[in-house]
Amino acid sequence: MSNILEVKNLTTHYFTAEGPAEAAGDVSFSVRKGEMLGLIGESGCGKSTVASSILRLIEYPGNIVSGEVVLDGKDLVSAKEKELEKIRWKDISVIPQSAMNSLNPVYTIGDQIIESILLHEDVTKKVALERTKSLLELVGIDKDRWKSYPHEFSGGMKQRVAIAMALSCNPKLIISDESTTGLDVLTQAQVMALMKDLQKRLDLSIIMISHDLPLVTSVCDRIAIMYAGKIVEWASTDDIVNDSRHPYSQGLLNATPDLLNPDKEVSSIPGTVPNLVNLPSGCRFKERCQYAMNRCSEESPALLEVKKDHHVACFLEEGDYRE
Ligand SMILES: Nc1ncnc2c1ncn2[C@@H]1O[C@H](COP(=O)(O)OP(=O)(O)OP(=O)(O)O)[C@@H](O)[C@H]1O
Numbered sequence: 001m002s003n004i005l006e007v008k009n010l011t012t013h014y015f016t017a018e019g020p021a022e023a024a025g026d027v028s029f030s031v032r033k034g035e036m037l038g039l040i041g042e043s044g045c046g047k048s049t050v051a052s053s054i055l056r057l058i059e060y061p062g063n064i065v066s067g068e069v070v071l072d073g074k075d076l077v078s079a080k081e082k083e084l085e086k087i088r089w090k091d092i093s094v095i096p097q098s099a100m101n102s103l104n105p106v107y108t109i110g111d112q113i114i115e116s117i118l119l120h121e122d123v124t125k126k127v128a129l130e131r132t133k134s135l136l137e138l139v140g141i142d143k144d145r146w147k148s149y150p151h152e153f154s155g156g157m158k159q160r161v162a163i164a165m166a167l168s169c170n171p172k173l174i175i176s177d178e179s180t181t182g183l184d185v186l187t188q189a190q191v192m193a194l195m196k197d198l199q200k201r202l203d204l205s206i207i208m209i210s211h212d213l214p215l216v217t218s219v220c221d222r223i224a225i226m227y228a229g230k231i232v233e234w235a236s237t238d239d240i241v242n243d244s245r246h247p248y249s250q251g252l253l254n255a256t257p258d259l260l261n262p263d264k265e266v267s268s269i270p271g272t273v274p275n276l277v278n279l280p281s282g283c284r285f286k287e288r289c290q291y292a293m294n295r296c297s298e299e300s301p302a303l304l305e306v307k308k309d310h311h312v313a314c315f316l317e318e319g320d321y322r323e
């Protein structure tokens with residue numbers, strides 16, 4: 001299967017008063033056509049930074065320092081702003097971190113979807129309205145509800161409207177940034193199931209950003225795990241669930257209760273994500289890692305393919321260190 005997006009050695013810094021914070025450090029991964037890729041990590045690991053870098057929407061004091069973001073063969077890091085304006089929304093759209101709350105309370109949800117279509121496409125208002133009705137039906141909302149205001153919808157329905165909006169110009173790729181956070185567990189699962197259904201029906205490519213690894217394992221085809229600005233493991237969901245190699249991925253899997261397996265022992269990862277301005281030397285995970293050894297303080301592990309399509313950045317994979 002060919003790739004719709006290739007992120008190659010992407011490095012993004014925020015130039016803070018204390019010094020540069022490397023929120024994305026030499027990040028590489030790809031998204032296949034029709035694939036849902038999970039981008040997972042705790043708060044502050046750089047997930048939204050990667051999303052904004054892909055769209056070149058990094059704002060001051062941030063800057064893309066190096067790397068490429070290749071969409072369908074075209075590098076967006078070196079593209080002109082005019083070209084990017086055409087690509088954003090039409091080719092890549094985003095369901096932002098606070099999508100539910102980003103709807104304007106004074107306009108009907110239909111008017112807001114229509115406006116986004118008219119802003120990006122040369123069609124009549126009538127065509128935009130018909131498309132809006134189809135989009136609402138596609139996300140499981142009665143088409144006549146286009147006349148409703150955001151306050152007349154539940155959180156889950158507003159989330160569906162945000163998905164309809166993201167789909168409004170038939171994008172090739174959707175980036176969903178923690179878009180179900182804030183919803184109750186059942187509604188989260190329903191929205192995830194809807195995203196999966198749309199991905200299959202429309203042959204969409206989706207980057208699903210979340211801090212909740214178990215939540216995305218039911219919908220993602222592959223998963224990239226991010227820690228303190230680095231991709232530490234990237235593999236098929238099956239491998240992440242059944243053969244995860246990085247201690248951080250293993251910690252994330254054990255850190256959340258599993259509704260289908262209530263007997264599962266839950267244990268949080270000790271410690272916190274390091275300050276990205278003052279990163280420790282060597283492996284960024286070493287202060288929280290039960291396997292850390294001398295080498296982990298001296299060198300930074302590279303992301304290596306340890307078996308087909310399974311990449312890991314940990315010295316444990318390079319030698320016979322594990323018991
Ligand atoms: N505008 C900014 N100015 C300075 N530093 C920033 C800025 N935005 C992000 N950062 C730094 O980049 C790090 C990564 O931020 P980012 O928002 O990408 O993380 P995230 O993984 O999306 O977290 P969350 O799960 O909380 O959304 C932050 O911890 C912070 O150190």
Ligand code: SF4
Nearest residue numbers: 283286289296314315
């Ligand atoms: S490289 Fe070392 S510190 Fe980092 S995850 Fe592997 S064992 Fe732990």
Ligand SMILES: [Mg+2]
Nearest residue numbers: 047048049097
């Ligand atoms: Mg974020």
